[in-house]
Amino acid sequence: MTRSVSFLLLGLLALSAALALPLVSDSRFLTLFLTQLAVMVTFAMSYNVLLGQTGLLSFGHAVYFGGGVFAALYLITAIGGGALALPLEFIPLGGALAGLAMAAVLGLVSVRRAGTTFAMISLGMAELITAAAMVFPSVFGGEQGVSTDRMVDVTLTGLGYGRPSEIYLLVLVWALVSVALMVFLSRSPLGRMANAVRDNPQRVEFLGYDPYWIRFLQFCIAGTFAGLAGSLFALTFEIANAEVFGLRTSANVLIATYLGGITYVLGPVVGAFVVLLLELNLARITDAWLFYYGLLFLAIILFAPRGLTGILAELPGALRRHGAAGCLRRALVWGPAVLSGLVGGVMLVELSYHLSNSFDPSDPLRLFWRDVDATNWGVWALALGACALSAALVLRARRGGRRPEVVVTPLVEEGS
Amino acid sequence: MDTFAFAVVNGLLYGMLLFMLASGLTLIFSLMGVLNFAHASFFMLGAYFAYQLSSIGNFWMGLVLAPLLVGLLGATVERYGLRVVHRHGHVAELLFTFGLAYLIEELVRLVWGRQPVPYRIPEVLDFPLFSIGGIDYSAYRAFMFAIAVLMFLGLLALLKRTRVGLMVQAALSHPDVLWALGHNVPRLFMLVFGGGVALAGLAGVIGGNYLVTEPGMAHQMGTILFVIVVFGGLGSLLGAFLASILIGILQTLMVAFDGTLTDLVVSLGAAAPQATGPFREIWTITPANLAPVLPYLLLVVLLIVRPRGLLGTRET
Amino acid sequence: MMTASGPALSIRDLHKDFGAAQIIRGISLDVREGSFHAVIGPNGAGKSTFFNLISGRFAPTSGKILLGDTQISGMRPYRINRLGLSRSFQITNIFNEMSVFENIRCALMWPGRAGYCFWRRASGYRRIGAEAERLIEEIGLSARAGEKAGNLSYAEQRALEVGMTIAGDARVLLFDEPTAGMNHNEVEQFSGFLRKVAVGRTVMMVEHDMNVVFSLADRVSVLVYGQIIATGTPEEIRQDPAVREAYLGAEA
Structure with missing residues (x-):
C-alpha cells in the first residue's frame, strides 16, 4: 500500500510539473514533447490493459490507435466544414468509439486463443489492416496521408487551439482522464478477474467465469483507449498515413510498455517517458539509435523483467x-x-x-x-x-x- | 495455360522456400513451446552471410558455411538468451525473440547498410534450363528445388533414424513425455534451436539471391511465415507444409492474373459502376494488388471457421 | 440436513475415448444428496478423467451427467460451476502472481454476483471482502493473506486450493486427491477440515490414502479400468471379494 501512495505522490509531482512547465518556459520543443508524452502515456497504458493485466501479448495494438487517428482526422474536417456541430474538445470521444468498434469486431476472432496464438493473430490482423489501408488511398490517403486543420469555429472553451500550448492542455486533460479511468477499471471485478485470467485461465473457468468473455471485454477497453490516444495524436499532428497501423507503431508501444514495467500500474508512464526521451534526444545524436534502443529492450527482458519501474522500486531495498x-x-x-x-x-x-x-x-x-x-x-x-x-x-x-x-x-x- | 503452369511451378517453389523456414519454426515450437519471432531474421542473416562469403570466396562456400554460422549463432542465442528468460514463461520468450528480430534488423543495417546488397546467382547456374511457350525456366530455380527437396529428405532421415530425431518425434506427439525420458533436455533444446535456425539460414542462402537481399526481407518473410504456422495449426509439420504450398501458389497466382470487379460486373452484362466516394478502389483493384492482403485474409477466415488451424491439435 | 431426496449427481453410461484408447468405459453412478462419496482405484483407472468429465474440462464421448435435474454433460466448466458444482485440482492450480486474499476473492466473485462488472471497484463489494477474510481465517492463512500465492509453502498452497474450491455456495464439491503430497500430521489436520467443510453439502473425492477414505466417506466407489466395479458403504467395500482382488488385495 505504501508503494501506491508513493506512486501517487510522484504522479502528483509530475502532474504539477507538466502543468507548470509550458507556462514557465515558452519553448515549443518542450510543449511538443509533453504533448507527445501525454499521447504516448495514454497509448501505453491502454496497451498494458492487454499485456500487464490480462497477459495478452499483442503485436497489433496500432490498429485501434490508427482507427482513432483516422476517425478523428475525418471528424475534425467535418466540424471545420460545418457538417458536424460537435465542439472540438469532444473529438477524443469519437476516437474512443472508433477504437471500441474495431476492437469489438476484430476482438471476436482475436481473443479465442491466448498466448502465442493470440500474438500471431494480432500480428496477422495488423498486417491485414495495414495492407488493406494501402489499397484504399481514397480513404487513407496513400503515401501522403490524410490531413486536417484543427482550428475550427466550434469549441467549448472558446480557445482557438492554434497554439501548441492550447492543444497541449486539451490533450493533457484527456490523457489524465483516460489514465484515471484505466486505473479505476483495473480495480473493478473485471480487472481483478483479468489478472486471474493472466495467471491461470483454466482455473478461472472453474470459478464461474468465461475467460473468453473476460479477454474480450479487456480487449475492448484496450481498443477504446488506444482509439482515444489515436485521436489525441490526430489533434496534435493533424496528419497521418496508413503506416500508423503498422508493426512499427505496435512495436513502439510494446517496447515502451515493457521497458516501463508491465507489473506496475503506472509502469507504462515511466516507459513512455523514457522511450520518448530516447527517441527525441538519441535520434539527434546518432543514426544508430534504433540499435541501442533494441539493445536496451533485450537487456531489460533478460536482466530486469519488471522493467525500469521495477529497478527503481527495488533500489531502496537493495540499499x-x-x-x-x-x-x-x-x-x-x-x-x-x-x-x-x-x-x-x-x-x-x-x-x-x-x-x-x-x-x-x-x-x-x-x-x-x-x-x-x-x-x-x-x-x-x-x-x-x-x-x-x-x-x-x-x-x-x-x-x-x-x-x-x-x-x-x-x-x-x-x-x- | 502456360502462364498458369508457370505460376503454379513458381508458386510451388516459393511454397517450398516458405516451408524450409516453417519446418524449423514448427520443430522449435513443438519442442520448446516458443514461437521464434526472429526466425525470418536468421533467414536474412543466412542470405547476408552467403553474400559476404561469396564475395570473398564463392557461392558454394557460402552454401556450406553460412547455414553453419547461422546455426552456431542460433545455438548461442538459445544458450545465453532464451534459456535465461525461459523461467519467465512463453510470453517472455516470445518477447525476447521479438527484441532479437528488432536487433538483428538494425545489426544488418549497421554492417551492410540500408540498400540491397548485390547478392547474385552463381554464374554456373545462370542459364535457362528449358523454356515453355517462350518463357525461360532458369537452372537456378531447379537447383533451389533440388536443395529444398534434399533438405526435406535429410530432415526426414534425421527424424526417423537418429536418437535426437526420435526424441524430437516423441516430443511432437506428447510434449510432456520429454521431461520424463530423462535426457539432457537443455542440450536438446540448444541443438534443435540451432538446427532449426540453420535450416532458415540455408533457405536464406538459396533464397537471398532469388529474392532481394535487403534489411526489410526478414519482416516481409516473417509475417507470412507466422500466418503459415498459425494457419497450418501451431506445432503441426504437415499443416505447415500444406499451408506453405497453398499460400505460395495462391500468392503467385494472384500476381499472374488481372481483372477487376468492374470487369466482372460488365461481363455479367450490367453497366460499369461509377467509381466514386470512399473505398471506390474496390472496383479497380486487381488480384495483384490483393496478393499482400490474401494470406492474412485467409488466416482470419480460417480462424473464424476453425480456431485451432488447419491440422492443429494443441492448445497453447 | 441429510435429506433422502433425489441424487445430487447422477451419471448414466458415461464413456470417454482418447483416440483409440477407451479411458472411461460405461460408468453409471448416483451420488446421494449430502453424502461424502469417495472414488478409489488403482493408478490409471481413470479417476482424474472421470472428475474432468463431471466438471466439464473434457466433453464425454457419450453418456449423460445430471446435476440435480440439469443435464450438464458437454457444458463448459464455467456453466457447470454456476449451476453449483465446484472442484479442486490434484496439481495445485492457483493464481501465482496474486495475493492469497485476491485468490480467494476471485473465487467469491461470481457467487457474490460481481459478474463482469467494470463500473464498480472490487473492494466496494463488502460482503465478498468479509466472506473472503472469514474463509482465509478458516483455512488458517490469515497471517499470509497479503502474501503472493506463488510464495506460499506447498501445504499452504493446498489449503488455498481447497479454500478456493469451497468458496461460494456450490452444493456439490469435487476434491481430486486433496491430501496429495502431505505428511502424516498435515493429512490428519486436513481430514478434520474436510469433514467440517462437507457438512450440508455433497462431496465427491478421489483419494489414495485409505485412512482418509474410510474415516471420511459414507459411500465408496471402486473404479478399475474405466468401470465401477463396486459401490457401497466403506464396510461393504472392505468386505467385497471382487474389490479385494482387484485393488485392496493388490496393495496389501
Whole structure:
C-alpha cells in the first residue's frame, strides 16, 4: 500500500510539473514533447490493459490507435466544414468509439486463443489492416496521408487551439482522464478477474467465469483507449498515413510498455517517458539509435523483467540490504567494467555505421566530442581495446563477487 | 495455360522456400513451446552471410558455411538468451525473440547498410534450363528445388533414424513425455534451436539471391511465415507444409492474373459502376494488388471457421 | 440436513475415448444428496478423467451427467460451476502472481454476483471482502493473506486450493486427491477440515490414502479400468471379494 501512495505522490509531482512547465518556459520543443508524452502515456497504458493485466501479448495494438487517428482526422474536417456541430474538445470521444468498434469486431476472432496464438493473430490482423489501408488511398490517403486543420469555429472553451500550448492542455486533460479511468477499471471485478485470467485461465473457468468473455471485454477497453490516444495524436499532428497501423507503431508501444514495467500500474508512464526521451534526444545524436534502443529492450527482458519501474522500486531495498558502503563498493567494481564496455561498444557501432551507411566513409565522424577517421585502423583498435578491457574487468568482478559469499557462510554458521 | 503452369511451378517453389523456414519454426515450437519471432531474421542473416562469403570466396562456400554460422549463432542465442528468460514463461520468450528480430534488423543495417546488397546467382547456374511457350525456366530455380527437396529428405532421415530425431518425434506427439525420458533436455533444446535456425539460414542462402537481399526481407518473410504456422495449426509439420504450398501458389497466382470487379460486373452484362466516394478502389483493384492482403485474409477466415488451424491439435 | 431426496449427481453410461484408447468405459453412478462419496482405484483407472468429465474440462464421448435435474454433460466448466458444482485440482492450480486474499476473492466473485462488472471497484463489494477474510481465517492463512500465492509453502498452497474450491455456495464439491503430497500430521489436520467443510453439502473425492477414505466417506466407489466395479458403504467395500482382488488385495 505504501508503494501506491508513493506512486501517487510522484504522479502528483509530475502532474504539477507538466502543468507548470509550458507556462514557465515558452519553448515549443518542450510543449511538443509533453504533448507527445501525454499521447504516448495514454497509448501505453491502454496497451498494458492487454499485456500487464490480462497477459495478452499483442503485436497489433496500432490498429485501434490508427482507427482513432483516422476517425478523428475525418471528424475534425467535418466540424471545420460545418457538417458536424460537435465542439472540438469532444473529438477524443469519437476516437474512443472508433477504437471500441474495431476492437469489438476484430476482438471476436482475436481473443479465442491466448498466448502465442493470440500474438500471431494480432500480428496477422495488423498486417491485414495495414495492407488493406494501402489499397484504399481514397480513404487513407496513400503515401501522403490524410490531413486536417484543427482550428475550427466550434469549441467549448472558446480557445482557438492554434497554439501548441492550447492543444497541449486539451490533450493533457484527456490523457489524465483516460489514465484515471484505466486505473479505476483495473480495480473493478473485471480487472481483478483479468489478472486471474493472466495467471491461470483454466482455473478461472472453474470459478464461474468465461475467460473468453473476460479477454474480450479487456480487449475492448484496450481498443477504446488506444482509439482515444489515436485521436489525441490526430489533434496534435493533424496528419497521418496508413503506416500508423503498422508493426512499427505496435512495436513502439510494446517496447515502451515493457521497458516501463508491465507489473506496475503506472509502469507504462515511466516507459513512455523514457522511450520518448530516447527517441527525441538519441535520434539527434546518432543514426544508430534504433540499435541501442533494441539493445536496451533485450537487456531489460533478460536482466530486469519488471522493467525500469521495477529497478527503481527495488533500489531502496537493495540499499537497505547491502548498506550504502556495500552499494558503493559494487558500483566501484562494476562501474568501470560497464563503462568501458559501453564506450567500446558505442565506438564499434558508430564506426561500422559510419563505414557502411555514410556517403563517403573517409569523411570525419564526430565521436565522443572529437572528429575521427573511420577508415583509420587506430580508432578501431582503441574501440576493441575498450571492449577487451571491459571483458577482463567483468571476469575479475565476477570472481571477486563470489569471494564475499565464501566469507559470509562461516559467519552465519557461527551465529546459529 | 502456360502462364498458369508457370505460376503454379513458381508458386510451388516459393511454397517450398516458405516451408524450409516453417519446418524449423514448427520443430522449435513443438519442442520448446516458443514461437521464434526472429526466425525470418536468421533467414536474412543466412542470405547476408552467403553474400559476404561469396564475395570473398564463392557461392558454394557460402552454401556450406553460412547455414553453419547461422546455426552456431542460433545455438548461442538459445544458450545465453532464451534459456535465461525461459523461467519467465512463453510470453517472455516470445518477447525476447521479438527484441532479437528488432536487433538483428538494425545489426544488418549497421554492417551492410540500408540498400540491397548485390547478392547474385552463381554464374554456373545462370542459364535457362528449358523454356515453355517462350518463357525461360532458369537452372537456378531447379537447383533451389533440388536443395529444398534434399533438405526435406535429410530432415526426414534425421527424424526417423537418429536418437535426437526420435526424441524430437516423441516430443511432437506428447510434449510432456520429454521431461520424463530423462535426457539432457537443455542440450536438446540448444541443438534443435540451432538446427532449426540453420535450416532458415540455408533457405536464406538459396533464397537471398532469388529474392532481394535487403534489411526489410526478414519482416516481409516473417509475417507470412507466422500466418503459415498459425494457419497450418501451431506445432503441426504437415499443416505447415500444406499451408506453405497453398499460400505460395495462391500468392503467385494472384500476381499472374488481372481483372477487376468492374470487369466482372460488365461481363455479367450490367453497366460499369461509377467509381466514386470512399473505398471506390474496390472496383479497380486487381488480384495483384490483393496478393499482400490474401494470406492474412485467409488466416482470419480460417480462424473464424476453425480456431485451432488447419491440422492443429494443441492448445497453447 | 441429510435429506433422502433425489441424487445430487447422477451419471448414466458415461464413456470417454482418447483416440483409440477407451479411458472411461460405461460408468453409471448416483451420488446421494449430502453424502461424502469417495472414488478409489488403482493408478490409471481413470479417476482424474472421470472428475474432468463431471466438471466439464473434457466433453464425454457419450453418456449423460445430471446435476440435480440439469443435464450438464458437454457444458463448459464455467456453466457447470454456476449451476453449483465446484472442484479442486490434484496439481495445485492457483493464481501465482496474486495475493492469497485476491485468490480467494476471485473465487467469491461470481457467487457474490460481481459478474463482469467494470463500473464498480472490487473492494466496494463488502460482503465478498468479509466472506473472503472469514474463509482465509478458516483455512488458517490469515497471517499470509497479503502474501503472493506463488510464495506460499506447498501445504499452504493446498489449503488455498481447497479454500478456493469451497468458496461460494456450490452444493456439490469435487476434491481430486486433496491430501496429495502431505505428511502424516498435515493429512490428519486436513481430514478434520474436510469433514467440517462437507457438512450440508455433497462431496465427491478421489483419494489414495485409505485412512482418509474410510474415516471420511459414507459411500465408496471402486473404479478399475474405466468401470465401477463396486459401490457401497466403506464396510461393504472392505468386505467385497471382487474389490479385494482387484485393488485392496493388490496393495496389501
